[in-house]
Amino acid sequence: MAELNDFTVKEKPQWCPGCGDFAINMAIKSALQEAGVEPHNSVIVSGIGCSGKMPHFVRAYGFESLHGRVLPPASGIHLANHELTVIGVGGDGDGYGIGMGHFIHIMRRNYDLTYIVHDNQVYGLTTGQTAPTSQKGMKTKTTPYGNLEEPVHPVPLALTMGATYIARGFAGDMKHLASLILGGIRHKGFALIDVLQPCVTFNKLNTYDYWRQRVYKLEEQGHNPSDYAKALEKANEDWKTNYEKIPIGLFYKEDKPTYGSGLPQLNVPLVKHGLKPVGLEEAMDEFI
Amino acid sequence: MEFTWMIGAEAGAGTAVTGRTLTKVFTRGGFHVVGYPEYPSLIRGGHNTYQIRVSDKKIHSPVKKNDVVVALNRNGIIFNRDSVKKGGVLIYDSGVDAAGLKMPEGVDIFPVPIRQIIEENKLDQRMANTVTVGISLGLIGYPMDDFFLILEKEFSRKSREIVDLNIKAAKAGFDYAKKNFKGNFKFTLKPISREKKRMIIGGNEAFAMGAVAGGMKLFAAYPMTPASSVLHYLAEKERHFNIVVKQTEDEIAAIEYAIGASYAGVRASTSTSGGGFSLMVESLGLAALSETPIVVFLAQRTGPSTGMPTWTEQADLRFALHSSQGEFLRVILAPGTVDEEFYLGAESFNLADKYQIPVILLSDKFLSESHFSADRFEWEKVRIERGEILSSIRKKLAPMERFARYKLTKSGISPRVFPGTPEGMHVATSYEHREDSFSTEDFEMRASMVEKRERKQKLLEKEIPLPKIYGKKDAPISIICWGSQVLPAVDALPLLEKGGIHANVIHFSYLYPLPKKIRKLLKSAKHTILFENNSTGQFAGMLKEFLSFRPNVLALKYDGRQFFPEEIAEAVENAHKQKFRRKKVRVVDMGEFEYYNPAAYSEVV
Ligand SMILES: Cc1ncc(C[n+]2csc(CCOP(=O)(O)OP(=O)(O)O)c2C)c(N)n1
Ligand code: SF4
DSSP, X not given: OOOGGGGOOSSOXXXXXXXXXXXXXXXXXHHHHHTTOOGGGEEEEEOSSSGGGGGGGSSSEEEXXXXXXXXXXXXXXXXXXXXXXXXXXXXXXXXXXXXXXXXXXXXXXXXXXXXXXXXXXXXXXXXXXEOTTOOTTOOBTXXXXXXXXXXXXXXXXXXXXXXXXXXXXXXXXXXXXXXXXXXXHHSSSOEEEEEXXXXXXXXXXXXXXXXXHHEEEGGGXXXXXXXXXXXXXXXXXXXXXXXXXXXXXXXXXXXXXXXXXXXXXXXXXXXXXXXXOOSHHHHHHTXX | OEEEEEEEEETTSOHHHHHHHHHHHHXXXXXXXXXXXXXXXXXXXXXXXXXXXXXXXXXXXXXSOEEEEEEOSHHHHHHHGGGEEEEEEEEEETTSOOTTOOOOTTSEEEEEOXXXXXXXXXXXXXXHXXXXXXXXXXXXXOOOHHHHHHHHHHHTTXXXXXXXXXXXXXXXXXXXXXXXXXXXXXXXXXXOOSSSOOEEEEHHHHHHHHHHHTTEEEEEXXXXXXXXXXXHHHHHHHHHHTOEEEEOSSHHHHHHHHHHXXXXXXXXXXXXXXXXHHHHHHHHHHHHHTTOOEEEEEEEOBOSTTOBTTSOOOOOHHHHHHOSSSOOOOEEEOOOSHHHHHHHHHHHHHHHHHHTSEEEEEEEHHHHHSEXXXXXXXGGGOOOOOOSBOSOOOSOOOTTOOOXXXXXXXXXXXXXXXXXXXXXXXXXXXXXBOTTSOBOOOHHHHHHHHHHXXXXXXXXXXXXXXXXXXXXXXXXXXXXXXXXXXXXXXXXXXXXXXXXXXXXXXXXXXXXXXXXXXXXXXXXXXXXXXXXXXXXXXXXXXXXXXXXXXXXXXXXXXXXXXXXXXXXXXXXXXXXXXXXXXXXXXXXXXXXXXXXXXXXXXXXX
């Protein structure tokens, strides 16, 4: 079985000192290790952003796509070889802004893959513009008079779109986050892990202290993740309490057939099919 | 011996089904057949036509005039009457209000009470198409056994009763025509041979089969005319072909699914038209920089923007050539026939894999949606060449190191390795990178990587064949064309011969890169006239840029239709008369074949 070190690269991550991305990096590596996955059997797929650098800092296979395009190539990789452990990683701008269409639709499909969103309420790599999850009133480079928009609420959105494993983690609690990611990897179906990730450089509102004062763990309150109605109530608690109480942990988990289980073609992974085409003779007969 | 038939009716009335069935009947009879649909971008209310051309010699293209036209509604008479040849027949449904309509002269007018035939024989209204086929076959005395076999094949899954009723409908139509047609039209047609079992197939289906023959395992697309039938066909057949077919949320997702799957080790592709390709453009660059093979099937239609969605054009060539930021190698292919759709379709995956680049196949509405008789595709002869792939890596990676996926090799091709292979861990990335795939902004490395990717062109160019020549090699006149326009061009040759003009056709299906060796061939042509289905002469520009070649005459058509053989012949004759003086000519369809322009006719209600 692989050890934690097997997932480590020699380059030092290029994030700002103190950035929440370090903890997410560590959590991904330890979840993969604990899940018993070998580095060569895992693929980290990312978009573009500070978060997008992730594949370079986990020694596994990686696919660094375009801004907003994490989930489609991750889906393609998964459909081509469903024996791989595929983890999508992206920013909130990436997944809930420019890539929102893919996010909504992937949840209808229940592919067996894990999606981690670095939810820092701001655009990091492009130096501090407003993000889809920026709170109302928040001042950024592009909202100097305060953000006029309501933020996207990813957790209730995921619940209504049919995601089958929905969790929120906090980059200030690496161990807890790693356990949520591990749960996502083990879950047979689409897993969303939205991560409260302090951007120490561009978000002076949602700091480590800000989150620490407000988060609490669902499991410590005896939350039952198979209770959909309760999950929905908890999912809306943050904004309904004006961010006084912010639950983290596993909101909801459901066992549902995966997309692949509806495809007899995937009894054997596509990549292991022979190259010889089948069925062309009969197909040509139909044109006669 | 040649026969041309056309049906015109309101959209939704089944012209395509009727037409397709008849093309099958004639193809089974050993004829060469072309089936050509035209329809506006409306589901109901517009006017649809389907033309069938049948010949004992090889033919390639629709033509402007018909021997027989079947009009199922008033507009069918109005729009299509002028396309009937002198001595031909205009059949119309006498249930249609034809009062006050001017009928063409020198043509047999044959009203047929379709509804009455249906009622008298206790048939279903839905069998009007079958009756129509029966009438058409009755008119020319063509035996019906093949038609019965087709009905059997088509409806036996439903029930015996439906098969029998349809056969009854066919006979009723046939007998009605035999008994009641009293005109001067005496043409009859008999099957010539039943030995050769040719197919009758559309460009899109041929590409789809070519892709399967080429080992494609994942296909993802978003519907867009005229590419949609690739998706429809493959979706219907995904279990049969044992592949995965996915309609995605948009075209960006479609190409990214394919790129992801290709990275993971399977051959993958997507299809679209210009609008969807616009959305794919950024991802095309991702495929290029990460050196992930990808095949994009781009069926052109009349642009810009939504344009005229169900009509044809060849105006996306420059777009395909220059799409996406930065500079990168790509291959552009333009199949000209259904055979080329199949064989180039399959070959495109080899080129993509071997050079780890995007390959774009340009089709267009005309080729994609028309139907052509063709010999069975020899899929077993398709060679699959996957290029340099390491299925295992002997050398163990040092701790914390990655595999050198982007090795600076002499050929420029760096061996690929798929996820799941031990010791092959690396990142396929949209950033510039080092050999070990880690992103870099080191200037020297950047320059080396640019040159590495560029080097691949040298090997690639060696594989690019010369353009194909139809007709005599040393003919004094050469018609140059690319993609689908070879079809009318080749059919223009016998028309020109009749007038004593000897020409050949130089056809390009490999459009980019254009290696220098092609220059010699072009320079050896005496008089040249280039036909393009666009308004700016995009390929003419490429010939000038890459091969320093200029044709004498450039003929352009951009009204929404492809060239017809008659138009090509006429343009060549004119050029010949004017001694091939350098010039640009523009070709626009004339009224006689105008069958979708309500504004042009005062009688349209
Ligand atoms: C199509 C496109 N538009 C814009 C950009 C520029 N861009 C890069 S990252 C980014 C946003 C980064 O924010 P987020 O996705 O939240 O990730 P973070 O950097 O905060 O991790 C933008 C706008 C791009 N790379 N591509
Ligand atoms: S800008 Fe923000 S998100 Fe990006 S590395 Fe720095 S702290 Fe992290």
